Amino acid sequence: xxxxxxxxxxxxxxxxxxxxxxxGMGVSEDKTAAVRDAAxxxxxxxxxxxxxxxxxxxxVIALVIPDIENPYFxxxxxxxxxxxxxxxxxxxLCNTDSRxxxxxxxxxxxxxxxxAGVILAAASDHSDLDELLARGRPVVAVDRGTGYDIDGxxxxxxxxxQAATENLVQAGYTRIACLTGPEHVETAYERAQGWRGVMxxxxxxxxxxPLLRYSTFRVDGGREVMEELLGxxxxxxxxxxxxxxxxxxxxxxxxxxxxTPPKMGVAVIGSLPxxxxxxxxxxxxxxxxxHMGVTAAKMLLGRIGGDTQPARTVVLRNExxxxxx
Amino acid sequence: xxxxxxxxxxxxxxxxxxxxxxxGMGVSEDKTAAVRDAAxxxxxxxxxxxxxxxxxxxxVIALVIPDIENPYFxxxxxxxxxxxxxxxxxxxLCNTDSRxxxxxxxxxxxxxxxxAGVILAAASDHSDLDELLARGRPVVAVDRGTGYDIDGxxxxxxxxxQAATENLVQAGYTRIACLTGPEHVETAYERAQGWRGVMxxxxxxxxxxPLLRYSTFRVDGGREVMEELLGxxxxxxxxxxxxxxxxxxxxxxxxxxxxTPPKMGVAVIGSLPxxxxxxxxxxxxxxxxxHMGVTAAKMLLGRIGGDTQPARTVVLRNExxxxxx
DNA sequence: ACTCTAGAAGAAATCGATTTCAAGCTCAAG
DNA sequence: CTTGAGCTTGAAATCGATTTCTTCTAGAGT
Numbered sequence: 001x002x003x004x005x006x007x008x009x010x011x012x013x014x015x016x017x018x019x020x021x022x023x024g025m026g027v028s029e030d031k032t033a034a035v036r037d038a039a040x041x042x043x044x045x046x047x048x049x050x051x052x053x054x055x056x057x058x059x060v061i062a063l064v065i066p067d068i069e070n071p072y073f074x075x076x077x078x079x080x081x082x083x084x085x086x087x088x089x090x091x092x093l094c095n096t097d098s099r100x101x102x103x104x105x106x107x108x109x110x111x112x113x114x115x116a117g118v119i120l121a122a123a124s125d126h127s128d129l130d131e132l133l134a135r136g137r138p139v140v141a142v143d144r145g146t147g148y149d150i151d152g153x154x155x156x157x158x159x160x161x162q163a164a165t166e167n168l169v170q171a172g173y174t175r176i177a178c179l180t181g182p183e184h185v186e187t188a189y190e191r192a193q194g195w196r197g198v199m200x201x202x203x204x205x206x207x208x209x210p211l212l213r214y215s216t217f218r219v220d221g222g223r224e225v226m227e228e229l230l231g232x233x234x235x236x237x238x239x240x241x242x243x244x245x246x247x248x249x250x251x252x253x254x255x256x257x258x259x260t261p262p263k264m265g266v267a268v269i270g271s272l273p274x275x276x277x278x279x280x281x282x283x284x285x286x287x288x289x290x291h292m293g294v295t296a297a298k299m300l301l302g303r304i305g306g307d308t309q310p311a312r313t314v315v316l317r318n319e320x321x322x323x324x325x
Numbered sequence: 326x327x328x329x330x331x332x333x334x335x336x337x338x339x340x341x342x343x344x345x346x347x348x349g350m351g352v353s354e355d356k357t358a359a360v361r362d363a364a365x366x367x368x369x370x371x372x373x374x375x376x377x378x379x380x381x382x383x384x385v386i387a388l389v390i391p392d393i394e395n396p397y398f399x400x401x402x403x404x405x406x407x408x409x410x411x412x413x414x415x416x417x418l419c420n421t422d423s424r425x426x427x428x429x430x431x432x433x434x435x436x437x438x439x440x441a442g443v444i445l446a447a448a449s450d451h452s453d454l455d456e457l458l459a460r461g462r463p464v465v466a467v468d469r470g471t472g473y474d475i476d477g478x479x480x481x482x483x484x485x486x487q488a489a490t491e492n493l494v495q496a497g498y499t500r501i502a503c504l505t506g507p508e509h510v511e512t513a514y515e516r517a518q519g520w521r522g523v524m525x526x527x528x529x530x531x532x533x534x535p536l537l538r539y540s541t542f543r544v545d546g547g548r549e550v551m552e553e554l555l556g557x558x559x560x561x562x563x564x565x566x567x568x569x570x571x572x573x574x575x576x577x578x579x580x581x582x583x584x585t586p587p588k589m590g591v592a593v594i595g596s597l598p599x600x601x602x603x604x605x606x607x608x609x610x611x612x613x614x615x616h617m618g619v620t621a622a623k624m625l626l627g628r629i630g631g632d633t634q635p636a637r638t639v640v641l642r643n644e645x646x647x648x649x650x
Numbered sequence: 651a652c653t654c655t656a657g658a659a660g661a662a663a664t665c666g667a668t669t670t671c672a673a674g675c676t677c678a679a680g
Numbered sequence: 681c682t683t684g685a686g687c688t689t690g691a692a693a694t695c696g697a698t699t700t701c702t703t704c705t706a707g708a709g710t
Contacts, residue, residue: 017660046437048438049696050378053698071396074399081393090431093417106415112371276597330667342690356688371667378695378697
């Protein structure tokens, strides 16, 4: 309720002086004290809307993600939030459901609310960032690329696919299938490529096509594809699930068929925070989601602070946590 | 970039007229057309900050929750988001980590950003809403009460505890423990009370105290308490987990000890969206989290729209999904 | 003693949309 | 023919903080 004018009147100074006190400009000690005192008495908090209007920039950053119900993204959100709130920024979480139109709406809001920057896990590879970038708002891509020359943080996806597959090969499995997301999604494709490379090297005579299944990055996608594989003429003896939720779906189906690991080898790319399997029954390629969020937030804050070096892409290494039976 | 003044100039009208066109006031057809045309040419989007400053209210609602990594809350967030974005509102997700100080910061931001309203899953039962309510900002409590006379949506917690317990009793278990959250958290206490009532009725001679364990509402809390129970002099033959994450932790420990259900009866209050157990091995009391979000958002939008009827509390019924072995 | 500079502080412009107020205009009723 | 009710429209005030522009004062330098 209290405005800068009321504080000014109570402190016997001009509004400009009050503003200067709160923004660390040169104000004499006695006036500073008077202002702070008056502000305390009135319970004054600067009106952020007015400040944003005048400054043409707010202390809010948008975090735009495709699926708020995926723990991978919420873990990342935590990382972003921790860094941002430490720096006095608040985070608006925007859920796009992987829909380009919802994403466009949120990006438009980011502009018209003068948000300081955007961290974007793009819904598709042709998201339109023209307007945002034209206005000089920094954008950092996470998890997936955008087709623009901007900062980014991604996982080592191909290497993750390789590591998962290699681990199953070492454990003695020979017919390893790959369950991955939509072919046009970069992470899905890259992880599958990692799998393909390792398989081709170890089993050059094997026909890989029946073992590679594209689906959705969701639990039901994993269930569906796993059922298909189990019902096929030559079922696999192990699987690589290219994301956490796919992995959950697949393991559910395996459990229902009494095929729990190690009967069927299972490697999952991405953590399974709420799995009820004993953690060590499955090989997990841990993706440092929180770290990704932290890194992206730091990069974004750097850009907001005026950093103008050329765009960088940070690739985060994964950590393999092998199944111990 | 384009402002209302530039649109006005291009269309040959006053800024006031442009504003009226975008707010559905009486403007003649030809001027309306001219304005829309000019706006399209310039790619004009109204500046939300300026609008908020003038209107003293924005189209943003804050959703304040204690744990963004809990699927229960993200499912609820989805419900809120769907209703809100349908009505042209956007949702800011604020994660408090159950910390009263972080919560207070976010509530302060809600005020100084002129947010239209707040949906709050309180971090404690003495959250301070005085200022928010004094400013006439509507607040809807979800999941837990607040100590204020405001709208609320809660689960039938006691009944959930009863239903879970009753189900295990019917299945023939006789020594049923209860794992719940911090005693001072309303939902934890109420669910435990539901369990206690049913146990007292069926097994009046049983000493319930060793079977009731307060912990945190997190996976590690569930693990810890489950280990304790298994190591105790007289371990239970079944457990009621008062929330989803507690349940996950408990089931993890049971799996490691080869005590998977139905060897040990397990009933969980709250869904296990990403569990890798076959869904039917555990009794689940489904909490309609999405529905809670939808209901709360509707109530809040009603209040924002000027609804002044006395505060209501909606209690949502749960649905028991029994274990089929 | 006089000019010059640096710092402090107030007055007023500014950010962009909304809204009040007043003006101008048309058409109908008396 | 006049009064007035009901429109549309523009001019200008407004929301609250920031920032530029000015003015003023005190202290340094010559």
